[in-house]
Each structure stands twice: as structure tokens, then as C-alpha cells.
Amino acid sequence: MEQLNVGILGWGTVGCGVIEILQSHREEIKKRLGRELVLKKVADIDLERPRPVSLPREILTRDAKAVIEDPDIDIVVELIGGIEPARSFIMKALERGKHVVTANKALLAHHGNELFDFARKHQRIIAYEASVAGGIPFIKSLREGLAANNIDTVFGILNGTANFILTRMRESGLTFQEALKEAQSRGYAEADPRLDIEGIDTAHKLAITAAIAFNMSIVFDSIYVEGISGIDPLDIQFGEEFGYVLKLLAIARLGEGGVELRVHPTFIPSGHVLAGVRGAYNAVHVHGDAVGHVMLYGLGAGMMPTGSAVVADLMDLARDIAQGIHCRLPALGSYELNPIPVKPMDEVVTCYYFRFSAVDQPGVLSKISGILGRNNISISAVIQKGRHIGGAVPIVMVTHEAVESSVRRAIEEIDRLDVVRAKTQLIRIENLPVNYSEV
Amino acid sequence: MEQLNVGILGWGTVGCGVIEILQSHREEIKKRLGRELVLKKVADIDLERPRPVSLPREILTRDAKAVIEDPDIDIVVELIGGIEPARSFIMKALERGKHVVTANKALLAHHGNELFDFARKHQRIIAYEASVAGGIPFIKSLREGLAANNIDTVFGILNGTANFILTRMRESGLTFQEALKEAQSRGYAEADPRLDIEGIDTAHKLAITAAIAFNMSIVFDSIYVEGISGIDPLDIQFGEEFGYVLKLLAIARLGEGGVELRVHPTFIPSGHVLAGVRGAYNAVHVHGDAVGHVMLYGLGAGMMPTGSAVVADLMDLARDIAQGIHCRLPALGSYELNPIPVKPMDEVVTCYYFRFSAVDQPGVLSKISGILGRNNISISAVIQKGRHIGGAVPIVMVTHEAVESSVRRAIEEIDRLDVVRAKTQLIRIENLPVNYSEV
Structure with a gap:
């Protein structure tokens, strides 16, 4: 032998x-x-x-x-x-x-x-x-197990540190700093946690994943990356009221005009399997044209x-x-890579959660919604919590699908209003179907 | 080319x-x-x-x-x-x-x-x-992706027809026959559905799965198989009150004395990821000594x-x-198969759910629990629903861990009591940890 x-x-x-x-x-x-x-x-x-x-x-x-x-x-x-x-x-x-x-x-x-x-x-x-x-045997599953598919979307919880922090913030109402400290003391986060909490590690993994999923080159620099360090537990709670759970999600979606590659805090429906991925666990959800929806779940580090x-x-x-083989499989699953452009973040269309900090006086909502309307952003739900006459209160909104560039333009304009007292919190939403079964 | x-x-x-x-x-x-x-x-x-x-x-x-x-x-x-x-x-x-x-x-x-x-x-x-x-790329994941592990347990929802039926019974209170008819009309169940609903198809898959997981020969005849055709929606509802969801589960567990191989309706905690697998979906949960818990989810048929x-x-x-290769991988993942005995069902230790149909009169519970006690079966919870003086009412019990042979002996004795009016319903419970994360 x-x-x-x-x-x-x-x-x-x-x-x-x-x-x-x-x-x-x-x-x-x-x-x-x-x-x-x-x-x-x-x-x-x-x-x-x-x-x-x-x-x-x-x-x-x-x-x-x-x-x-x-x-x-x-x-x-x-x-x-x-x-x-x-x-x-x-x-x-x-x-x-x-x-x-x-x-x-x-x-x-x-x-x-x-x-x-x-x-x-x-x-x-x-x-x-x-x-x-x-x-999780994810690379093998994607590159070999699902090789008969044209894959169009991948959603991943790919960083256990960030998921641990968000889980603690959600379940125990900790602030980001408290949850980070706990993650560090438990050995889930490094002394310098930037790669994990700023989404960079997730983006590294997304770059590799997308290359295999779509048989394209690895493109890291074009990925839109936003971390979780700016998340307030308040937004996690408000999201909950709309039926959402917050995850740091890696998203790769192939469509007309190229591929969306983005990593950012994302609200997903609380009934979706990915919403139930707690603590340091990872999970990846893939959709292929033949296989349909597949999810893999397990420990992503350690x-x-x-x-x-x-x-x-x-x-x-x-x-x-x-067996004396040199190269049974091409590195990214294909001998010929597809030239797929990455869709600029400005062109991405998705739903949004906004938390405005506005003065509690008549006409404010009308001003804000007017600006949204002029930018083609239509509102699907609004909550205004508490009253604080003359002071700032949170106005929380969920939108229908809108274009990222319009959203940014609108938010900039809104943040310049004198009735708005702090930078608006913006969190993107992926309305993933809660259950793929026809039941 | x-x-x-x-x-x-x-x-x-x-x-x-x-x-x-x-x-x-x-x-x-x-x-x-x-x-x-x-x-x-x-x-x-x-x-x-x-x-x-x-x-x-x-x-x-x-x-x-x-x-x-x-x-x-x-x-x-x-x-x-x-x-x-x-x-x-x-x-x-x-x-x-x-x-x-x-x-x-x-x-x-x-x-x-x-x-x-x-x-x-x-x-x-x-x-x-x-x-x-x-x-689901399950065989590849198990045989190659997890090849560095000693695997000790596999739990699987491996039959979409049975899972569809149980989902409909749970969510809409249908009887087994109604749910089966719906599955047939939707094309999820064959005209002759026996292989699916009696657990035989699940057992076929379990035999193959266990052989790879434990590097043993394929043993089909030693698998304990029980289907879902005897399930009453009442038991699904009672189970719910104890925090359980009913699934037709394939179980392979390696332990002292050999491997447990069984397929039967099983109550699992409603917070477990497998409990959320609805409709025609399949899922397999594997535990390996290095990787920990891994789950794969997707469509198991079609x-x-x-x-x-x-x-x-x-x-x-x-x-x-x-590449001119004959046999890159041995069929069951190993060149040398382990002689692993299958544990007789009688020796299996698990928790149980019982629904007794007993006459509603004083002393009945004491008779039943006396017999259970003499057979070393200890009760963790009891519910008695409704009252029907002189008639039969359901008494529902959940036990701590007990030996299968003792349970059968006790139930036989109980079913001979003149205060017991119908065959006792017995459903095994797997108290899977709801979340494997330390959060």
C-alpha cells in the first residue's frame, strides 16, 4: 500500500x-x-x-x-x-x-x-x-453535486461571528458592542474583528461561491459590502414587528444585466429556514433550475x-x-468561464426598511413620503412608535421594490430636512418565499 | 473533443x-x-x-x-x-x-x-x-464531503409523499385518508402508495445511507419499519401540546451494541430544523465527530x-x-466494510408518547401508571382531555427514556385492562437538541 x-x-x-x-x-x-x-x-x-x-x-x-x-x-x-x-x-x-x-x-x-x-x-x-x-461540504455540492444545474441565486449566512452577534442582539437585546464583547470572550471573534463584522470575510466567501455557481472569474472588488457594526438593536426589534429577522447575508443573483453580488445586513422573513440559523452556524441556500431549492447547514468555522x-x-x-490524475475538475467547475458583468449596486432593485428620526409634529410624514414618492419609492407599511412632542421619534417604514440609486437620492434629501434629526437607518429586505413547498 | x-x-x-x-x-x-x-x-x-x-x-x-x-x-x-x-x-x-x-x-x-x-x-x-x-447532493456529501468524519447519527426525512401527508394533517387537521387522497390528486402519491406511506421507501434509503455513513454492508431486512397509515390527527394535535411535530423519520444511530436502524413516525421538538421541513421536501441531518451537525435540505423526488x-x-x-479511471471511490465509501450488528428493536432505548383510550373513572390512571412503573417506564407528563363519565377518554402520556421491549410488554398488559377500550397509540419521541449552537 x-x-x-x-x-x-x-x-x-x-x-x-x-x-x-x-x-x-x-x-x-x-x-x-x-x-x-x-x-x-x-x-x-x-x-x-x-x-x-x-x-x-x-x-x-x-x-x-x-x-x-x-x-x-x-x-x-x-x-x-x-x-x-x-x-x-x-x-x-x-x-x-x-x-x-x-x-x-x-x-x-x-x-x-x-x-x-x-x-x-x-x-x-x-x-x-x-x-x-x-x-459544510458546500464547494463539492455546488461544483459537483449541482453541476447539472444552471444556478441563479445563492443566499448565504457565511460568517459565524456576525451571526452569533446578531443572534445575541435579537434574542437578548444586547447592543452590538455588548454582543461583540461576548463573542470575543467566547472565542467566536478575533481581537481585531473587522474582517468578520464589516462583512469582508463574507464577501471573500461570496466571491468564491459566485465564481463556482455561475462559472465566472472571481471578482472581489465589485462586491458591495456593508457590515453589521452600525446595527442598533432597535432595528432588529422593529424588523421583528414586520415579521423579519436580521441576518448578514451574502447574496448572489443572476439576472438580466449581470449578477448582483452584495453582502449587507438583510431582513428576511422569520419563517424562512435561513432565519432559524442561530449562533455560530452557517447556511447556504442555492436555487438551481433543475434541483429547485437546496439548503446546506452546519458549522462554518472552528x-x-x-x-x-x-x-x-x-x-x-x-x-x-x-489514479495518476492531474486535474479531474476545473478549479471553478468549468473549462470556460462566462464573462458576466457585476450589476452596479445603484441598479439593484429590492425592498427597504427605513428608520427615520423625525421631529414629532404634524406634516412630517407627509414631507418624507412626498420625497419617497417623487423618487418612485412606494411604501408598504409604516409604524410610528411613541410620542415625544417637539422631540425626535422613530418612524419606521417598509417599502415595495425600489431602485437603490433612487433610494439613496431620497434618503439624502430626507436627511437634509430640518425635521429629521439623525441619519436615517436603511436596511435592505429580501422577501424570500417562506416555504418553497406548494403546501 | x-x-x-x-x-x-x-x-x-x-x-x-x-x-x-x-x-x-x-x-x-x-x-x-x-x-x-x-x-x-x-x-x-x-x-x-x-x-x-x-x-x-x-x-x-x-x-x-x-x-x-x-x-x-x-x-x-x-x-x-x-x-x-x-x-x-x-x-x-x-x-x-x-x-x-x-x-x-x-x-x-x-x-x-x-x-x-x-x-x-x-x-x-x-x-x-x-x-x-x-x-440533494447527499450521497456525495456523505461519502466524500464528510469522509474525514466518524459519523454516529443520521436522521432523515426521506419520503416527500409521507411528509406531505403529515404536513397536511398537521396544518389543516385532515385525516390520513383525506391527506393521502390530496397527495394522490396532486401527483405526490402513487395510485398504490404503500411503499411511501408504510415507510418501506424510507427504509430502502436508510439502508443505503447507513451503509455509507458507517462503512457497513447494506442491510435492509434488519430495519424496523412502521408507516404513517395508522396516524390519527388527534395524536398530531396532542403532540403539539407537548411541543412536538410528527415526522416519518429514518434513524441510524451507532452506539454500543451496534447500530439502530429504524423508520417510524417520530415526534421531534417543534424548534428543531427538521420540524420545519414541510410538504414534499426532504432533509437529512448528520452528526460527525469532526464536523458536528450538518443538515441538507431540498426536494427528494420529482x-x-x-x-x-x-x-x-x-x-x-x-x-x-x-481520465481512464475505473474506480476512484469504493461504492460504499470504504475498501473495508465494518461488521456492525444491527441492534434489535427490542433493545432500543427512547422516549415514548402514549394515548390510552380509558374509561373515565377514578383509579384508571393509577392502574396504568402502576403497570408502567413495574416495567421501569417513568412518566414525564400526562394530559387528560375532556370528561366523559363512564365512557372512554384519551389519556396522553410522555415518558422518559425506556426500553422498547419493556414498553411493548407494558402496553400489552394495559390494553388487556377492562377499563381500556381501544388499542393504545404509541409514538416514539426523539428529543433532538433544538439548537446545536451554544447561544
Whole structure:
């Protein structure tokens, strides 16, 4: 029985998960592969820090080159994260004939196109299941399982940190700062949480997802991104009264004029399956023309779930290598990518939730709705809560479908009114059908 | 560019879906595969009946042999269903060097072990994504995507007909017969609905699922199977009062003493994601030691969803054939199957819901609970609804965990009491954690 040798760059949380699985599941993996996956070398700049898994001294190194240049290593697992040196390491590994497994969504979002090209030229594979939705076998499902479909929409809750914070804000009325602090103390959020809370991590994953779903290049820079740090628990409560739950949603929708790619706080109907995804869980909802609606749900991060996805990639690659295959599948699911323009955010049509902070006096509502009307924005519901004669009160509105650029123009005008006392809160709504069944 | 030739046996509903996808997605499939999938021949005994897709006369035949023996055909798709002649046709196709795609869960449940052996001997593949959970890429997720896990439990709603009926009974208070009639008139249930409503179809799928999840042989005969035809809407309502929703659940749980394999109406907490799966939808919930909880959701039947799974298999096979591969993956996910005994139903430990029809007189509850107590069954809640002095009233009970054999013994004894006027209704409960998140 041949063995396959694996080298790991980056002995962090996910690295520990991969090592733990390779160690404790050695027998099962051998039975499933018909060969052994052997951990040959692990490189990290810090070898001393305490970790949940231990390794024999002789396979540890501080030198990434010792992994990349080891002629016995068949597959290099990049778990350093970030752009450099991860990118250079991956390219060097490919040049030396190694296949690569990575969980690095930031790198793929920014440099995936060139890296996949580079891998193809070297007849090597970059596997990246762990880069989106952690333990959920989402890349495989989308690229292979649903390959018979033309996919038109993907909705995803792709960041467990943001979802945890929104869940706590909703269920316990915490402010954003309180919920963030709790997420940090529980280890769900980093000391510098910007990537997670500002939607950037979600956008990285959306860029990769859309490329596979629509067989297009990875475009990160054209994604509209808005995070959750400006969310007030008040809006979550008002949304609730209209039957909505707030999620940080990744949206990819193919339509006339191109593809919408956007990440922003989104109200979705509380009866929709995605609304029930609580805490650190992730979920992705895909619509394909043949399969209809499909949803996948699970943990999108963490040592063991992400380790599960990395090792699944290792096993897939091991099966390919065993058969002497270079490239069973094109990286983004197609040998020919479609030139699909990204629809400018200004042209997006959706429904909106507004919270105006207006002086409580007669005629205010008429002024606001007049401006909305002149911008072709029609209102489907209004709530005015509380009274505070002469002071500011929240006026909450939900609209029918409107064009983003008109909405922005209207809100700018409204915010200049002297009866309006604070910046209007704007949250987009996706009126997803609550149940796809005909029942 | 090479092409791959496909022959189809059985031009029924799923056949039409496969043909529709091959016809309308020809270009996309070509781009994704780097080669063309060409429909070479379609065999059916009835070529005249009107169908939603049309085919050129010259590729149609009434003779299955014309497909199986065509030397140009690379892959044979078996969509006849049932045991014979499907089984013989598949074996003949394998003998002639063709790979096979099938959606035939009954055949695999009964003869999968021998068919997979036979395929392996002929170095050919039997692909069967469509046999479980229709359009959901479940087999691929379980066998490849979660391959790094030791899986311990699978819970599935695997029959859309039964789920539709239970949804209608719950939401509109229909009787079983009324809901079945509606399912039939909507095309969700066959004229002879026994396979669906008696749990047999679900058990076929569970046999296949468990074999992959636990890397064991397919064992159909040892599965405990109970259908939904005996369900009274009354029990659905009472269950609701205890916070439960009734589902026809496929359960596979690995534990000490072997694996539990059972299909029966099951109360699950109404807050669990599976409880929200309505109508003709399917869902599978898997727990693996690395990934944690994963759920997949989508349409489990129908022309296009099942067609989506069949064509995904065709594309997978086409990629293998393009690379000259015989057997990239063992049929059940492992080269070595584990000898796992199936736990006898008598030894299963779970919670129970009972509805006793007892005479409304003092001392009855004490008699019943006395018998339960002597059989080590402890009660967690009781409801007695209505009063009908001298007549029979329902007494509804929910128990803590108890052993199945003790429960049966107790119920037999209770049903012999002269104060008990009808057979006791027994429904098992799975107290699944409502949310797996730590929130």
C-alpha cells in the first residue's frame, strides 16, 4: 500500500484540527482511501506555544521551505491565512509539483484567478473546500453535486461571528458592542474583528461561491459590502414587528444585466429556514433550475469543522493522485468561464426598511413620503412608535421594490430636512418565499 | 473533443428529467466537462404515451438489449425501478464494460451488496446519487464531503409523499385518508402508495445511507419499519401540546451494541430544523465527530430534482472515464466494510408518547401508571382531555427514556385492562437538541 505524504504550513487552530483528524482517524482514512495519509512535516514560526495536539519534534520546522521543498511531500496544506507569504508559498509548492489544499478565502478572493491558472499550468490542483462554509461540504455540492444545474441565486449566512452577534442582539437585546464583547470572550471573534463584522470575510466567501455557481472569474472588488457594526438593536426589534429577522447575508443573483453580488445586513422573513440559523452556524441556500431549492447547514468555522473540510480535500486529492490524475475538475467547475458583468449596486432593485428620526409634529410624514414618492419609492407599511412632542421619534417604514440609486437620492434629501434629526437607518429586505413547498 | 455516449433504460418521469437536462444544458455540460454527453439511445416498452420531452425517433427502442449491447454506449442509466428486470439489465451492462447510473433505491437496498461487488469485479462503477434524497447532493456529501468524519447519527426525512401527508394533517387537521387522497390528486402519491406511506421507501434509503455513513454492508431486512397509515390527527394535535411535530423519520444511530436502524413516525421538538421541513421536501441531518451537525435540505423526488442528481452522476462518471479511471471511490465509501450488528428493536432505548383510550373513572390512571412503573417506564407528563363519565377518554402520556421491549410488554398488559377500550397509540419521541449552537 502506497502512502501519501502531507506537509502543513501553519500550526494554528485549523492546523490542529487537521492534525487531530489525521492522528485519530488514521485507520478509517486508510480504509476509505486504500492508502495512508502520512503527516510528514509541519511548519510554523512559533513551535513553543501550547496547543491542543502534540507532534513528534522531528516533523516540526520553523522553515516553510523545508515543507515546500521536501521531495517526499505530495500535498502541501496552506493554513497560514492572509495574502503573503501564503501566496508565494502556494506558488512555490505548485512549481515543485505539489498539490495544494487551502482554507484561505482572503487569498482566493484576491488572487484566486491567477493562482488557479498557475496551478493548471503546472498540472496541479488547489483544493479549497474549507475556504467557504467551513465543515459544510458546500464547494463539492455546488461544483459537483449541482453541476447539472444552471444556478441563479445563492443566499448565504457565511460568517459565524456576525451571526452569533446578531443572534445575541435579537434574542437578548444586547447592543452590538455588548454582543461583540461576548463573542470575543467566547472565542467566536478575533481581537481585531473587522474582517468578520464589516462583512469582508463574507464577501471573500461570496466571491468564491459566485465564481463556482455561475462559472465566472472571481471578482472581489465589485462586491458591495456593508457590515453589521452600525446595527442598533432597535432595528432588529422593529424588523421583528414586520415579521423579519436580521441576518448578514451574502447574496448572489443572476439576472438580466449581470449578477448582483452584495453582502449587507438583510431582513428576511422569520419563517424562512435561513432565519432559524442561530449562533455560530452557517447556511447556504442555492436555487438551481433543475434541483429547485437546496439548503446546506452546519458549522462554518472552528478547529474540527474546518479540519473536516481540509481532510476531505486531502482524501479527494489522494484519490486523484492514486489514479495518476492531474486535474479531474476545473478549479471553478468549468473549462470556460462566462464573462458576466457585476450589476452596479445603484441598479439593484429590492425592498427597504427605513428608520427615520423625525421631529414629532404634524406634516412630517407627509414631507418624507412626498420625497419617497417623487423618487418612485412606494411604501408598504409604516409604524410610528411613541410620542415625544417637539422631540425626535422613530418612524419606521417598509417599502415595495425600489431602485437603490433612487433610494439613496431620497434618503439624502430626507436627511437634509430640518425635521429629521439623525441619519436615517436603511436596511435592505429580501422577501424570500417562506416555504418553497406548494403546501 | 471526445464525447461520451449515454443510454437510458426507462423513459418515465425521471427519464424525462434527465433527457430535458441533457437537451437544454448541453452547452453548459460541455463547458463543465470539457466533452459532450450525448444521448445515444432510450429504451422503454411504451414509446407512444405522451411525455413532456420529445426525442428523435431513431434513438428510441423497445428493446433494452439495444441499449445494453450497443458498443458505442459508455454509460447506461437504469430508471426502470423495481428489482427485475432492472437488476439483470444492470449486471449485463456492467459485463459489457458499461458504467451504470441508477436511481433505484429498492434494488440497491435488496441487492446493492452483490451489485457493487459485481461492478468492482468488472472494474466498473454503479453511481447512485439519485437513490437517496433526490436532488440533494447527499450521497456525495456523505461519502466524500464528510469522509474525514466518524459519523454516529443520521436522521432523515426521506419520503416527500409521507411528509406531505403529515404536513397536511398537521396544518389543516385532515385525516390520513383525506391527506393521502390530496397527495394522490396532486401527483405526490402513487395510485398504490404503500411503499411511501408504510415507510418501506424510507427504509430502502436508510439502508443505503447507513451503509455509507458507517462503512457497513447494506442491510435492509434488519430495519424496523412502521408507516404513517395508522396516524390519527388527534395524536398530531396532542403532540403539539407537548411541543412536538410528527415526522416519518429514518434513524441510524451507532452506539454500543451496534447500530439502530429504524423508520417510524417520530415526534421531534417543534424548534428543531427538521420540524420545519414541510410538504414534499426532504432533509437529512448528520452528526460527525469532526464536523458536528450538518443538515441538507431540498426536494427528494420529482422529474427535475431527481434528473439533477442523475446528470451529476453522469458528469462525475464522464470525468472519471475521461481520465481512464475505473474506480476512484469504493461504492460504499470504504475498501473495508465494518461488521456492525444491527441492534434489535427490542433493545432500543427512547422516549415514548402514549394515548390510552380509558374509561373515565377514578383509579384508571393509577392502574396504568402502576403497570408502567413495574416495567421501569417513568412518566414525564400526562394530559387528560375532556370528561366523559363512564365512557372512554384519551389519556396522553410522555415518558422518559425506556426500553422498547419493556414498553411493548407494558402496553400489552394495559390494553388487556377492562377499563381500556381501544388499542393504545404509541409514538416514539426523539428529543433532538433544538439548537446545536451554544447561544
